[in-house]
Amino acid sequence: MIRFENVGMRYGPGPEVLRDVTFQLEPGTFTFLTGPSGAGKSTLLKLMYLAEAPSRGLITLFGTDLATARRSAFPALRRRIGVVFQDFRLLPHLSAFDNVALPLRLAGRKTDDYTRDVEELLGWVGLGDRMNAKPPTLSGGEQQRVAIARAVVGQPDLLLADEPTGNVDPEIAQRLIRLFGELNRLGTTVLIATHDRGLIERSRSREMRLVDGRLVELRRG
Amino acid sequence: MSEKQRVRGRILPREKGAAPLDVVIAVMAFLAALALGASMLADRQAESWREGLAGRLTVQILQPEHPTSSRNLNTETEAALQILRGTRGILTVTPMPDADAAKLVAPWLGADAMVKDLPLPRLIDASIVPGEHVDFAQLTARLQTVAPDSNVDDHTRWISRLQTLANTIIYAAYTILALIAVATAAAVSFATRAGLEAHHDIVALLHQMGAHSGFIARAFEWHYLLSTLAASAVGAGLAGIAFLAAGGLEFAGVEPVPFLPPLGLNPQELVWLLAVPLASAAIAWATARLSVLAVLREIY
Incomplete structure (x- = not known):
C-alpha cells in the first residue's frame, strides 16, 4: 500500500524535518502516528497525500514509485486518498452538504446518485440538521466533522487524518473513531496523527512515533 | 432550503470584491465599442467620397484663339461630344449649358451682360459605366485631334x-481602436488574475483532492468568461445606444456638423459592436485558463 524507504525532507535550505524514515503500511491496517508538536507528523502526512515531494528517499504509493511516476498520474492517486486536514480546508461558500459531496463530484458522480449517501453520512457525524449551513456559521467541532465526512465519503483506499478529534468532545471523538474503524473494516487503510493518548490506549492498533524527525515503532497492531 | 439549492453549489464563489473590476471592464468595452464604431464611420465616409467623384470625368474645351466658321467652339464641342458618345465605357454625356457655366463664374465676375462676351470654356460632364476602365490618355489624345484646346479632368x-x-x-x-483593445485586454487579464489570486486556496484544495488540471481550469474559465461577457456587454450596449441616439438626433432634424459624416450606425454596423464583448470574453477565458494551469504547474 505505502512504503517509505530512507525518506528525508527539508524545506528549502533549512534543517531536515524528517530523517531516514522507513516504514510500510499494509492494506487494510489501522495505524496511529504520534509524537510531540514539531516532530514532523504533518510533514510526513503531506508526503503521503502528495502535497510535497521528499528531498531524498523512495516513496511507493499503491504500487507506484512516486519518483519515476508521471505527474499526470498523480490526480488519480490523490483521488484514492481521503485527507482530514488539521485546518479542515473547507470551501466557505459551499454548504456542509456540498463540501462533503465535493470528492464525489470530482469523481464524476451524478447528484442524484450521491445525495442519499451524503445525507446519511452527515447524519452519522451528527450534522443531519446542519447540512445547508456554510462553514463560517459552524463551530470548530462541526467544521471538523464536515471535514471528516468529506474525507471518508468516497470510501478512499487510504485515509489520512491530522488531529481529527482535536476540536470535539470525547463522546463525539469516540464516534468518529468508530467511523474510521467502520471504514477500515470495509478495506480502507487508515493512518491517524494524534496527541490523544486516551484514544490510542483504547485501541489495540499499531502506533508509530516520530521523535525529532525519526520514526520509532512503539506497538505493532 | 430546497433540494436544488443544496446540491451543486458553484465551486467558485461569486466574489463581492469583483464589482470595481467589472466596472473597469464595462468602461473599457464602452470605449472600445466607440472606437470601433468611429472607425466604421470613417471607413463609410471615405467610401462615399470615393464614390462621389470616381466614375465621372469633365472635359473642358477652350475657345480657339482664331475661330473660323468650320473650327469654332460650337463645332469643336460637337465633335468632342461625338467622340465621347462613341467611347467604350462612357455611360452618359451631358454638355453643360452656357447659362450654368455663367452661374459658376457669377460669384467672382458677377452676372452682367458683359460676362456673356467672355470666352468661357464649354464643359462636358460624362459618367463612366461602373467597373469599366477608360483609357484617359488615349481619350485625351483623340479629343485633342478635334479640339486642340481641350483637356480632360478625371478628378x-x-x-x-x-x-x-x-x-x-x-x-x-x-x-485608437487598437490602443483601446490592448488596454481592454490588459484590464480583462488583470481582473482575471486578481480573481485567481483570491481563489488560490480553492485551486490548491481541488488539486489536492485529485481534480484534473482541466477540471479546475474549466471552473475558472467559465466563471470569468461569463462575468466578463456580462460586464463588456453592458459597456458595448451603452456604446450602441449612444450611436443609436446620434442617429436619432439626425433623424429628428438636428443640424449635422458641417463636413462631419452622419454619426449614426446602421444595423449591419451595430452588429459589429458585438465583437467587443465576444473578444473580451475570449481574452478572459484564455487568461483564466493559462493562469490556472500556470498556478497548478507550480504546485507539486
Whole structure:
C-alpha cells in the first residue's frame, strides 16, 4: 500500500524535518502516528497525500514509485486518498452538504446518485440538521466533522487524518473513531496523527512515533 | 432550503470584491465599442467620397484663339461630344449649358451682360459605366485631334487627396481602436488574475483532492468568461445606444456638423459592436485558463 524507504525532507535550505524514515503500511491496517508538536507528523502526512515531494528517499504509493511516476498520474492517486486536514480546508461558500459531496463530484458522480449517501453520512457525524449551513456559521467541532465526512465519503483506499478529534468532545471523538474503524473494516487503510493518548490506549492498533524527525515503532497492531 | 439549492453549489464563489473590476471592464468595452464604431464611420465616409467623384470625368474645351466658321467652339464641342458618345465605357454625356457655366463664374465676375462676351470654356460632364476602365490618355489624345484646346479632368488629383485624408482618418481610428483593445485586454487579464489570486486556496484544495488540471481550469474559465461577457456587454450596449441616439438626433432634424459624416450606425454596423464583448470574453477565458494551469504547474 505505502512504503517509505530512507525518506528525508527539508524545506528549502533549512534543517531536515524528517530523517531516514522507513516504514510500510499494509492494506487494510489501522495505524496511529504520534509524537510531540514539531516532530514532523504533518510533514510526513503531506508526503503521503502528495502535497510535497521528499528531498531524498523512495516513496511507493499503491504500487507506484512516486519518483519515476508521471505527474499526470498523480490526480488519480490523490483521488484514492481521503485527507482530514488539521485546518479542515473547507470551501466557505459551499454548504456542509456540498463540501462533503465535493470528492464525489470530482469523481464524476451524478447528484442524484450521491445525495442519499451524503445525507446519511452527515447524519452519522451528527450534522443531519446542519447540512445547508456554510462553514463560517459552524463551530470548530462541526467544521471538523464536515471535514471528516468529506474525507471518508468516497470510501478512499487510504485515509489520512491530522488531529481529527482535536476540536470535539470525547463522546463525539469516540464516534468518529468508530467511523474510521467502520471504514477500515470495509478495506480502507487508515493512518491517524494524534496527541490523544486516551484514544490510542483504547485501541489495540499499531502506533508509530516520530521523535525529532525519526520514526520509532512503539506497538505493532 | 430546497433540494436544488443544496446540491451543486458553484465551486467558485461569486466574489463581492469583483464589482470595481467589472466596472473597469464595462468602461473599457464602452470605449472600445466607440472606437470601433468611429472607425466604421470613417471607413463609410471615405467610401462615399470615393464614390462621389470616381466614375465621372469633365472635359473642358477652350475657345480657339482664331475661330473660323468650320473650327469654332460650337463645332469643336460637337465633335468632342461625338467622340465621347462613341467611347467604350462612357455611360452618359451631358454638355453643360452656357447659362450654368455663367452661374459658376457669377460669384467672382458677377452676372452682367458683359460676362456673356467672355470666352468661357464649354464643359462636358460624362459618367463612366461602373467597373469599366477608360483609357484617359488615349481619350485625351483623340479629343485633342478635334479640339486642340481641350483637356480632360478625371478628378484623380482630388480623389487621391480625399483618399489620403480618408485613409488618415481611418488609420487614426484603427490606431485608437487598437490602443483601446490592448488596454481592454490588459484590464480583462488583470481582473482575471486578481480573481485567481483570491481563489488560490480553492485551486490548491481541488488539486489536492485529485481534480484534473482541466477540471479546475474549466471552473475558472467559465466563471470569468461569463462575468466578463456580462460586464463588456453592458459597456458595448451603452456604446450602441449612444450611436443609436446620434442617429436619432439626425433623424429628428438636428443640424449635422458641417463636413462631419452622419454619426449614426446602421444595423449591419451595430452588429459589429458585438465583437467587443465576444473578444473580451475570449481574452478572459484564455487568461483564466493559462493562469490556472500556470498556478497548478507550480504546485507539486
